[in-house]
Amino acid sequence: MLRKILLVQLFLFVGFCVMAQVPSPAQIKQVNVDNLSDDQIRRIVAEMKQNNLGMDDIDSYAEEKGIPSSEAEKLKSRIQMLGLDKTLDKKKSTEIFQQDNQYSGRSFNDSDTSKVDLFRQNVSPSDIKRRKIFGAELFTNKNLTFEPNLRIPTPSNYKLAADDQVMIDVYGYSEVQYKLTVTSEGYIRIPNLGPVYVNGLTMDEAKNRITKQLSTIYSTISSGKTFVQISLGDIRSIRVLLIGEIYQPGSYTLPSLATVANALYVSGGPDENGSFRNIQVIRNGQVITTFDLYDFIAKGDLANNIVLQDQDIVKVNPYKTRVELLGEVKRPAIFEAKDNETLQNILDYAGGYTDGSFKENITGYRINNKEREVINVPADQIASFKLKSGDQFFVDSILNRFSNRVTISGAVFHPGNYGLEPGMTLSDLIKKADGVREEASLNRGIIRRLQDDFTPAIISFNVQDVINGRANIPVKKEDSVIIFSKLDLRQQYSVLIGGEVNKPGSFPFADSMRLEDLVLLAGGLKDAASLKHVEVSRRIRKGEYNSKDSSRAIIRQFDISADLSSIVGEQVALEPFDEVVIRKSPAYSEQANISIEGEVVYPGQYTIVSKGEHISDLIKRSGGLRPEAFPEGAVLLRKTYISSADSALLNNKLELFYSKLEDSSSITSVKNMMERKYQLLGINLDDVVKKPGSKYDILLEEGDVLKIPKKLQTVQMFGEIYFPKKIRYDNGYAFRDYIRGAGGYTASALKRRSYVVYANGEVKSTRKIFFFNKYPKVKPGAEVYVPSKKDRKGLTGGEAIGLASGLASIALIIVTILNKL
Incomplete structure (x- = not known):
């Protein structure tokens, strides 16, 4: 019987452990992106890709999952840091491309001419070939529309038809205006006169007929005292059929003033096999004109660009040649x-x-x-x-070479290319360049020449002999003459000055240059400069080699006068490449400032009096602490000074440290900590005030900031607890009381690693005594942190539940078998 009970308890214990791995709803909502590993971030991105979500959808995704907006921003940063944002953007761009392609192949009708632009956006190989055809740019250029101008005076040969609006203006002794629409039978009805047939009449013919009819009711028209003016108002629409080798053949509704070019543009123009020069207009079965687009493109001639009529057919024939x-x-x-x-x-x-x-x-x-x-x-x-x-x-293009070019460069007044003349010599070329400059090296110049087999050759000559006429050297085509400068044939001389001068740096060397001259060129001495022990280091440029001589440089020290009028003891003439150092006076000291903030009588900025000034001295100078001050929470902020050499060493160590970190969030937090300008230095101000000069009373440094807060009455909770918040400090509360006040530990809490950060920056962690955790004491203003357990590879929540159910079933079967036994 005892064996049965133990076996059942074993299986129940296993089932309980597996069930404990399933995260609770509270755990899911308490998402902290900083605690997620890189693998977890990649799984989130994979899930978003499956749901066709991009970077712009992260906020909605986070809201759906119950993640706060602040954590959603962190999630974006983590995804970008791992370079996964490009995959999400690529997914979205593929979607957009697929949506755009839904428009490809759609035809256009009369009422939806805007789809022409959509059609042109889908570029196919035939479109690319068509764009190479001369004249195709007329139909692919968005700045050209060929819309008919409806605001011009009505052409006299325009023929009226149904739906045209005729405007009649009678003025003079009688004044009246009419706006009449031509009926489908071809009539306009004039009030008090009756119908007048105008269908098929030109504007001039219609004017004559209407004026004749109006004269029957306005007698002054015949006498010339009343006049009649006829114009066209709203125009009708016509149906035109475009056939043949055209981009979008079909029937189109156009204004009655539309021309052949208007119809071609609306339909997209000739296709890749369509002719631009043989476009026929067919009316009543007869070809009435042939339109050639090249006449317009090359000559600006639109003589055959006639106005279309209803039921006209525009046919684009295939090209022949x-x-x-x-x-x-x-x-x-x-x-x-x-x-x-x-x-x-x-x-x-x-x-x-x-x-x-x-x-x-x-x-x-x-x-x-x-x-x-x-x-x-x-x-x-x-x-x-x-x-x-x-x-x-x-x-083809002409050859990129010259038939008579010679070139001269270097120390001449006008270097460049010159034309080769018959019998030209090197002396003639130098004269054309206005002669050589003063710094020219007259011992040797060179000519770069291509030989008959096109191999390069170098010909040297004495420049002085050529100038004096003692050497007569002919030049050939493509010769390149170089006259060297003495300044280019030696290293540029300079001297260097550093230390306590206003403009340290390198300066060009000049003959007879003295130490005082260099100091003046450097802007003079700084206030901190020492007049003694001015050091000049000089290169060893002469002498014989001696293997036993280990000297690297010649070092000399001098004392200078304050007005730079002389060098004490001797005159110092500088040589090329000398390096001068003006050192800082050992007795010179600049003010060093510190700050004290918070609950003291006189807060503000103070200057350090001596190198031995302590925190207690600063408290006395500021008038002491106020009654409401909280010494236990006082902190000291100190600037971090890293020299260039220390910085290089530190960077090398950090690179090794970063390579050992597995997660990008850990690397980011370390980098942020290293970039801080101030570091927190924990102090105990109570001991400093009680025991001035003790080991707690540390020395002050420039830039220190001492902060003394008011009395604190809260404790802040962070980490793996159900409800992180601030809790009122109670002297009778222990560590676990504050945990219970925040809802208790979560399932992923790592209790034995909990720690407390006190108001003064001091940190104390949980200790292990035998099998029990000894938690640190909690003080006013403290922050309690409960870290989370590391992610373990194992079963998912659903698998854990299934495994627990299976184990429970097996346990029940075993108990049943044992009962039968």
Whole structure:
């Protein structure tokens, strides 16, 4: 029986442990992104990708999961730090691309001409080829609309039809205005007169007929005392059919003043196989005109751009001949040619040659019945050369070289390129460059020359002999002459000064330069400069080599006068590359300031009197503590000073430390801590005040800030507790009482690692005594922290519940079997 009880208790204990791994609702809501590992962040991003969520959806995702907005911002930062934001943005951009592609292939109707722009946004290979065709930019340029101008005077040959609005203005002895619409039968009805048939009449014909009819009721019209003016108001719409090789063929509703060009633009223009030069307008079964777009593009001629009428058909025929002209022409493109046109016409359409083109020959590529052929078209045959569809012509550029160039550079007054003249010598070239400069090196110059086999050669010469006429050296095409400068042939001399001068740095060396001159060039001495022990270090530039001599430099020290009038003891002439150091006076001391804030009688900034000034001395100088001061919470903030050498060493150590950290959140927190300008220095002000000069009474340093708060009456709770908040301090409360006041530990709380941060910056952690935790004492203004357990790889909540149920079932079966036994 005892064995049965033990077995049942074992399985119940296992089931309870597994169930304990399932997070409670309170744990889920208390999300702290800083405590999440990188793997957990990656799992969150994977879940967002499955739900088609991007970076812009993080706020809504966090709200759905019950995550506070402040933690959502941290989540964004963690995702960006791990470089996972690009994957989310890529997901969203793919979605947008798929949505945009839903418009591809949609046709346009008469009432939705705005879809033309959507259609043009989807670029296909045929669109790319079409854009290369000369004239296609008329239909792809958004700045060109070819909308009909409805505000111009009505053309006299405009024919009235149904739905046109006729405006009649009678003025003179009689004044009246009419706005009449042409009926479907072709009449306008004039009040007090009756219907007048105007269908098919031009504006001039309609004016004559209407005036004749109105004269029957206005007798003064015939006598010339009353006048009649006829104009067109609102115009009708017409239906036009566009067929053939056109981008969007179909039936279109257009204003009655629309022309052929208007209709072509609305339909997208000719497609990749459509002709730009053979566009027919068919009316009543007859071709009434053929429109050539090249007349408009090349000459600005719109003579055949007639006004369309209802039921007109615009037919774009396939092209017959197209050739491509590339290279050094002003408008390279694919051009359509008529039967009688030559290569010269195509060249004219392309705007002619560019300035750098080779005009003597045009290279062509032609497709024959079986293979391709290369054609050379000389300049004198371009005007008569016949074209064949598919021809490609290329205009080459001139060679990038000069036929008579020579170059001179270096120490001459006017270096550059010069034209080679017959019989020109090196002396002539130097004279063209206005001679050599004063600093020129006259011993040697060089000529860089290409030999007959195009290998480079160097020819040296004596510059002085060439100038004096003792050497007569001819120059050749593409020769490059170099006259060297003495200043370029030696290292630039300089001297260096550092230390207590106003403008330390490097200065050009000059002959007879003295130490006092260099100090003046450096802006004079600083207030802290010492007049003694001015050190000059000098390079060892001369002498014989001695292996036993280990000297690296020559060091000399001098004392200078305050007015820089002389050097005490001797005159010091500087040499090239000397380095001078003016040191700080050992008796010089600048003021060092500190601050005291909070509950003292006279808070503010104070100057340190001596190097041995302590915290207790500062308290006395500030008038002492106020009655409401809380000494136990006093803190001292001290600036962190890191030299460049220490900084390099520290950075190397930090890189090793960062490589050992596994999580990006830990690296971020460490970096933030290292970037602080102030560090908290824990002090015990009670002991300082009671025992001045003791070990607790530390020395003050420049920039120190002493903060003394008022009496604190709360305790702040953080970490793995159910309700982190501030709790009123009670002297009778222990550590666990404050935990219970915040709702108790969560399931993931690491109790044995809890710690308390006191108001003065002191930290005390939980200690282990035998099997029990000894928690630190809680004081006013303290902060209690309960850390969380590390993530462990194991079962999920659902798997844990399933495993617990299975174990419980097995336990029940075993108990049943034992009972039968």
